[in-house]
Amino acid sequence: MNALAIKAYDLRRDVVDIIMAGGGGHIGGDMSSMEIMLTLYSRMNVAPDRQKDPDRDRFVLSKGHCVETLYAVLADKGFLDLEEVKAKFSRFGSEYIGHPHNTLPGIEMNSGSLGHGLSVSVGMALAGRMDQRRYRVYTLMGDGELAEGSVWEGAMAAGHYKLDTLCAVIDRNRLQISGSTEDVMAHHDLHARFASFDWHVIDVKDGNDVEQLNAAFDEAEAVKGKPSVVIANTVKGKGASIMENKASWHHHLPTPEEYGIICRELQERKEALCRE
Amino acid sequence: MNKIPNRAVMCEVLKEAAARDRNLVVLCSDSRGSASLTSFAEAFPAQFVEVGIAEQNLVSIAAGLASCGKRAFAASPASFITTRSYEQCKVDCAYSNTNVKLIGISGGVSYGALGMTHHSAQDIAAMSAIPGMRVYLPSDRHQTRKLFECLVRDEGTAYIRLGRNPVEDVYEENAVPFEMDRATVLSEGTDVLLVGCGEMVKPVQEAVGLLREQGLSAGALDMYCVKPLDREGLLKAAEGKKLVVTVEEHAPYGGLGAMVAQVISACDPKRVINLALPDTPVITGTSREVFEYYGLTGEGIAKTVLRAWKE
Numbered sequence: 093m094n095a096l097a098i099k100a101y102d103l104r105r106d107v108v109d110i111i112m113a114g115g116g117g118h119i120g121g122d123m124s125s126m127e128i129m130l131t132l133y134s135r136m137n138v139a140p141d142r143q144k145d146p147d148r149d150r151f152v153l154s155k156g157h158c159v160e161t162l163y164a165v166l167a168d169k170g171f172l173d174l175e176e177v178k179a180k181f182s183r184f185g186s187e188y189i190g191h192p193h194n195t196l197p198g199i200e201m202n203s204g205s206l207g208h209g210l211s212v213s214v215g216m217a218l219a220g221r222m223d224q225r226r227y228r229v230y231t232l233m234g235d236g237e238l239a240e241g242s243v244w245e246g247a248m249a250a251g252h253y254k255l256d257t258l259c260a261v262i263d264r265n266r267l268q269i270s271g272s273t274e275d276v277m278a279h280h281d282l283h284a285r286f287a288s289f290d291w292h293v294i295d296v297k298d299g300n301d302v303e304q305l306n307a308a309f310d311e312a313e314a315v316k317g318k319p320s321v322v323i324a325n326t327v328k329g330k331g332a333s334i335m336e337n338k339a340s341w342h343h344h345l346p347t348p349e350e351y352g353i354i355c356r357e358l359q360e361r362k363e364a365l366c367r368e
Numbered sequence: 369m370n371k372i373p374n375r376a377v378m379c380e381v382l383k384e385a386a387a388r389d390r391n392l393v394v395l396c397s398d399s400r401g402s403a404s405l406t407s408f409a410e411a412f413p414a415q416f417v418e419v420g421i422a423e424q425n426l427v428s429i430a431a432g433l434a435s436c437g438k439r440a441f442a443a444s445p446a447s448f449i450t451t452r453s454y455e456q457c458k459v460d461c462a463y464s465n466t467n468v469k470l471i472g473i474s475g476g477v478s479y480g481a482l483g484m485t486h487h488s489a490q491d492i493a494a495m496s497a498i499p500g501m502r503v504y505l506p507s508d509r510h511q512t513r514k515l516f517e518c519l520v521r522d523e524g525t526a527y528i529r530l531g532r533n534p535v536e537d538v539y540e541e542n543a544v545p546f547e548m549d550r551a552t553v554l555s556e557g558t559d560v561l562l563v564g565c566g567e568m569v570k571p572v573q574e575a576v577g578l579l580r581e582q583g584l585s586a587g588a589l590d591m592y593c594v595k596p597l598d599r600e601g602l603l604k605a606a607e608g609k610k611l612v613v614t615v616e617e618h619a620p621y622g623g624l625g626a627m628v629a630q631v632i633s634a635c636d637p638k639r640v641i642n643l644a645l646p647d648t649p650v651i652t653g654t655s656r657e658v659f660e661y662y663g664l665t666g667e668g669i670a671k672t673v674l675r676a677w678k679e
Contacts, residue, residue, distance in 0.1 A: 146437065194464055201435060202464040205455050211425045212460055215432020215440075218417060222393070222438070242456075245425035252420075 096134055096302045099168070100126050101362035104331045106164040106174060108354055111345065114182035117190070118157040120341040121234060124265040124300070124326035125158050129165045131305040132230055132261070140170045143197060149227050150216045152201050154209020155234035155263065156191040157343075162199070163188065171198030207240025209233060210260055214249045217258040217319075228313070232261045236268030239277040244289070250319040251290030258319040259312045260291075264299060265328035269342045282323055292320040299324025332357040373534045374512040375404040375473055381513055382441060385520035386412045392520060393433055395419060395442040397426040402532070403443040403473045427453040427470065431460035434467045439520065445479075446472025446488035446529050450495055461525040462500040469519055470495075470527045475505075476567060476617035477645070477655045478532035484649040488529070492565075493622025495527040496595045502526040502549075503595040505566030508538040511592060514546035531567045533655065538569050538590065551598040553605065557587035560673055561606050564615040565591045565624050571659070572615050574666025575673065582674060597627050603635055612640045613673050615664065620644040641676055643669060 104126055111117035129151075136149040153162050163181070167174035180186040187196060191204030201212050213231040220227050237243065250258050262282065270276050279285070286293045292315045294308045305324065312320035328342075329335030332354040335344070346354055386392045386408070395417045400406050409416040417433070419426045423444050430440035442449065449472050450457065461468040472491055479486035495503050504519075504526060506512040512530070519526060538554070539545070545552050554569070555576045564572035569590045579586045587605050591598065606612050612632055614625040625642025632640050643664060651661050659665050663672060 150436075201431070202459060205459050207424075208428050208456065208460055211428030211456075212432040212435070214425075215429035215434070216436050217432075218429065219433045219436035219438055222390075222414065223436075242424040242428070245419075245422040246428070248422070249419055249425055249429065 103164040107160045113178040117160045120328040121158040122161040123330045124328045125263045127300045150229045152209040152231040156203030166198045206237040207242040210246030217255040235264045247289045255319045260321045265326045267328045267339045286321045292318045294322045296324045299326035374530045377509045377512045379404045381516035392439045397444040423448045423453045427456035430468045431466040441469045443471035446475035450491040462498045472529040474532040475529035480654040489619040504528045507569035510539045510544040549593045551601040552590040554588035557585040559585045560611040561609045562588040568615040571666045575669035578670035615643045
């Protein structure tokens, strides 16, 4: 079994611990986006010892509220110290706040206000083109976030400038804080929407499957003359039955009892993967 | 009569800088003409980015470029780049600490009869309230050159408001007193202090002369650096004066007047009068007509000062 798929469950446990230590976090989206961020960071040309390398790949977490997963992944990559994150997350005076901040190692841009990451990434990709560098730029957006009009300004510019080094990823978990994305503000056919902006669109049937995600990012890298978007169909709260596909877990602090249930199920699923 | 608007001078400085610095980039939102940046786009196509009529995108793309080492100058009408893109200015520029210069063109009531949609009478208040955002309103073409010669070299974000129309020279071409983030002393005086910024500096300068004819000695400051406000320069100039009068092309709340009053009331309490646009959509007219109607001319300022002085 893919080691990354197994690691995703270890890091989910880290995320839950970070949230418990800090007294809150966006656990539902953290869980749905785990494999996306983990897979990206397994591919991206980034390393803690060359954070200013002009040729490094860039990642912008546009759905900044899923910072707990980013912290866990950055700790796994050696950018952050997990124990320090757990000790300080959301605490008074802490640099580990509830959204990404670029004074921390490995974080390129501040986010949290939705609908910014794609346009910022367009700027990063344009800079790469100006400097004739081949780094890739990734941004992860939530599906609820796509209701922000600025997303479509960025989509228009990326298509117009044929930014093939840019790859957007949509964590398509179909839930936002108030309920189903389609009930709150319907997206209809996201594939067709992005395609109409001159994007190469890749649908990933299971956005929590590392192999499917890797295949999608391979495909995106091979596309020339267009930006790519990976629509990753994920499960909100992925990892434990009590939180899966439940909008109420968008931002929910597990009770001690729920914490125990989640940890047990994460362990069981990890062991099941190990046996495959 | 000067016929060169400040925005045209900005373009010249940006072209000079772009020739020696390939990391200097200019972005427009279908605004290259109104920003006087058409010749920049023609001369440096590889350092120019057109984003179309999308001001939020303009600012975020500029921040993305800046995060990769570019010196980004994003130009769009002041009314739109400040309030429509406010969150992008706050998060992507100031909070993320990117080197983006936000150029608000046709600032204040430059667009005259086009109405409130096109007026930027809130920009000083809005941008000054963002931590880390500097706010500059140069007065004439010569000061605009000096300011931009500094801005093309520095590393932080800033908002710069420029007017649309040519303004009369405040300074002489080869003798422009300028120090970054220090107010320029226009005149020394003993009775009152006038403080202006942007297009209001010329009328302030005229008012000083008119007041002198009436026997009143007025000191005057060009507070082009509204933020960081030159507190030291302000307090020094205000020392011994009985009255401080601020003049700005801005709403009456949260602008230069409010900031000057904050400093004066805390450090050297005395009467402060704020001359500004009213808290209503301004009357229809050219900017000249608007200034005259609201008393924002040399004569209007002098009249208000004299009345207050006699009270």
